[in-house]
Amino acid sequence: MYFFPMNPDLTLDITPVPEILSRINTLKIHMEAAGVQALFVTHRPDIYYFSGTAQDCYLYVCLDKAPLLFVKRYLPRAILETAIKDVLPILSVTQIPDGIVFAHQRLPSTMGLAFDVVPIRDYQFYQGLFNKTEILDGTPLIEACRQIKSTYEIQQMESAAGVSKKTFDFMTKNLTPGVSEMEFCGRIEAFARCQGHSGKLQMRHYRSEGFSFHLMSGETGGLAGALDSPVCGTGTCTAYPFGAGPKLIRENEPILIDLGTMVKGYHMDESRMFVIGKMEPAAMAASLAALELLNFIQEAMKPGAVMGEIFNSAVKAAAKMGYANEYLGLPHLKSRFVGHGIGLELVENPILAKGRSTQLKPGMVFAVEPKFIFKDRFAAGIESVILITDRGSRFLSQTENQVFCC
Structure with missing residues (x-):
């Protein structure tokens, strides 16, 4: 049998708050340049990049407001890991539009979604939730941030x-x-x-x-x-x-x-x-x-x-x-x-x-x-x-x- 020594540096990793805030700020710069009012992030690596957590959650970034993190599960771990201040628990994705209205008083007129990874059925579902919002391809905005490593x-x-x-x-x-x-x-x-x-x-x-x-x-x-x-x-x-x-x-x-x-x-x-x-x-x-x-x-x-x-x-x-x-x-x-x-x-x-x-x-x-x-x-x-x-x-x-x- 094989027995290997463990790496002692296997501690809980928390992305520093300034790192997350810098990424959000860079994202908003690209959003403004593209004329996109908001970004709805559903792909787990993208959520992790912009929030610091990979729990079952969704990230909403608005150009002129603080980002919102909607968490299905598990809320205590998401709060521990994320640098996002506004964390809202949800039982269903269908609650997200109401949560945005509650926090920001309005839904966006244009919203980015990562077309390269979102299945067509999910896209149709999200379009139904945000039925008065024009959904655009947000992939270039995400890639513009992630391709430059800090x-x-x-x-x-x-x-x-x-x-x-x-x-x-x-x-x-x-x-x-x-x-x-x-x-x-x-x-x-x-x-x-x-x-x-x-x-x-x-x-x-x-x-x-x-x-x-x-x-x-x-x-x-x-x-x-x-x-x-x-x-x-x-x-x-x-x-x-x-x-x-x-x-x-x-x-x-x-x-x-x-x-x-x-x-x-x-x-x-x-x-x-x-x-x-x-x-x-x-x-x-x-x-x-x-x-x-x-x-x-x-x-x-x-x-x-x-x-x-x-x-x-x-x-x-x-x-x-x-x-x-x-x-x-x-x-x-x-x-x-x-x-x-x-x-x-x-x-x-x-x-x-x-x-x-x-x-x-x-x-x-x-x-x-x-x-x-x-x-x-x-x-x-x-x-x-x-x-x-x-x-x-x-x-x-x-x-x-x-x-x-x-």
């Missing part, structure tokens, strides 16, 4: 990076041949959970599901699939065809391990190459090329740089190295991004993608993942998290950017 958020992500590094160190010491991909991932998860990893990853898209451990050994790395990524893996079954599968790990084969970590709400997303013994020359060369590409991209990531141009320059660099066919997927299945925003959700906007004209700004954080797939042979690549600074960028990842030999 000093506090960077500290939380650095904490997650520390747990991720400990977990990769554990992998290096415990990766052995003859164990299935799935079994080894189970051992990894048990260790990571003792370090503070939630075991669950937050995903924004309704067709996506976050899974922490994505291991592909030898030929399973060369198997493409449904996952929107250059590499996919077999998965445990046809119903869940992503990531680790039943294949046994062998000596001298390239092993790509992609670890998603969430600690106190914030994510880290990293991939590293491993080998038990000696990796074949072609796989080692591709692994080192991925490292070179990562450094190339990181040097290009600075305020004002255009995302699509960074993507294109990396594609050209990979082709110059001789990996045009393998970079970012099979020739007919190329991924159109090389990095994604990360924070309270594993994948957030903005995306470092083809055709994006968005410029990088200080405070943006990306998981950058130059990867190769060699059909039916192996996968090679790396993924590290990078913060845009005032003058350039730096790695938030603490795990060494290297190939690990066990």
Whole structure:
């Protein structure tokens, strides 16, 4: 049996009041610029971001009034955790409009709702509740706030990076041949959970599901699939065809391990190459090329740089190295991004993608993942998290950017 020491720094985390107030103030600036009178927040990570609590509740932010937090359950915990002063208990969502009228004497004429995550049935329900209010897409307002990480958020992500590094160190010491991909991932998860990893990853898209451990050994790395990524893996079954599968790990084969970590709400997303013994020359060369590409991209990531141009320059660099066919997927299945925003959700906007004209700004954080797939042979690549600074960028990842030999 495996027994892992617990991380002693697993205390109740309360988001500082000034942090929440700053986020609300920034949100109102974007609301005013967009001409939106109010925002109705229903998506749990968004509620947590703007209120500090993830209890069963709804947040209402009005441009000229104090925000209201409507709590179904559990009220004592919500009051303890949130920085919002006006907390109102409700038994049903249908009570919210009356609560707004009670507190603010009116309902808004325009109100934002996160169209990217609210199901159509819920939208119709909310429109029925606010039948005289024009409901607009509030997603850009939320994203404008969340894509720029504060000093506090960077500290939380650095904490997650520390747990991720400990977990990769554990992998290096415990990766052995003859164990299935799935079994080894189970051992990894048990260790990571003792370090503070939630075991669950937050995903924004309704067709996506976050899974922490994505291991592909030898030929399973060369198997493409449904996952929107250059590499996919077999998965445990046809119903869940992503990531680790039943294949046994062998000596001298390239092993790509992609670890998603969430600690106190914030994510880290990293991939590293491993080998038990000696990796074949072609796989080692591709692994080192991925490292070179990562450094190339990181040097290009600075305020004002255009995302699509960074993507294109990396594609050209990979082709110059001789990996045009393998970079970012099979020739007919190329991924159109090389990095994604990360924070309270594993994948957030903005995306470092083809055709994006968005410029990088200080405070943006990306998981950058130059990867190769060699059909039916192996996968090679790396993924590290990078913060845009005032003058350039730096790695938030603490795990060494290297190939690990066990």
